[in-house]
Amino acid sequence: MGFNALVFTGDWNSVARLVDGDNRCSGRVEIQHGDQWGTLCDEYFSLEDAAVVCEQLQCGAVKATPRDAYFGTGNGPVWKDNYICLGNESxxxxxxxxxxxxxxxxxxxxxxxxxxxxxxxxxxxxxxxxCDGQVEVYDNGRWSRIQDNFWTINEANVVCKQL
Structure with missing residues (x-):
């Protein structure tokens, strides 16, 4: 533990990072407001929100959202922002x-x-x-749609199980 992950900077409410995880794509979720970093409350942190953070940090898909400060407790404020993501935002x-x-x-x-x-x-x-929509695959930093020429129920089942 103790690995500080990639930080994405952008709008004031979109600066996110993962801290104290096992690798660059795991850790405590921290958000920057102004010049101050704080943590998010796991009470509001949904799978859809998690998917957006993974996407934003170019870390693939959500594997898990452990509860109760799994990667240790942070410093500074605990932001009470409730991000309401659909899961397909960038x-x-x-x-x-x-x-x-x-x-x-x-x-x-x-x-x-x-x-x-x-x-x-x-x-x-x-x-x-x-749980429904157009299937897209993330490959080497880019999302691409899957064509349905040879798409069968077997492929659909694999996607559903993965998600």
């Missing part, structure tokens, strides 16, 4: 945010994330939920 800035909830969180509730850190992964886009 960065947190593309998600809606509901800020400053009434639920109190401590560093014992710091959100944690483990991404696959694979050069390729799969996702569904333009669907009505996270």
């Amino acid at each position: 960065r947190l800035a593309d998600c809606q945010v509901s800020a400053w909830s009434r639920i109190s969180c401590s560093h014992g509730n710091d959100a944690s994330l483990i991404c696959t850190d694979e050069m390729w992964s799969v996702r569904l886009t333009e669907g009505g939920s996270r």
Whole structure:
């Protein structure tokens, strides 16, 4: 443990990093507001939010979202921002945010994330939920749609199991 991952910088509400994980694509989720880093509360951190962070950091797909400060407790504030992501956004800035909830969180509730850190992964886009849509594969830093010329129920089952 103790590995500091890649940091993505962009809009004030989209600066994210993973800290104290086993590799660059795992760790405690931290978000920067202004010049201050803080943690996110795992109470609000959904699989869809996690998918966006993995995408943003170019770390493949979500492998797990352990609870209760799995990668240790952070320093600074615990942001109460509730990112409302669909899971197909490229960065947190593309998600809606509901800020400053009434639920109190401590560093014992710091959100944690483990991404696959694979050069390729799969996702569904333009669907009505996270479980339907166009199949896309992430390969070497780029998402591409899968053509359906030879697509069968067997391939669909593999995608559903992976997701």
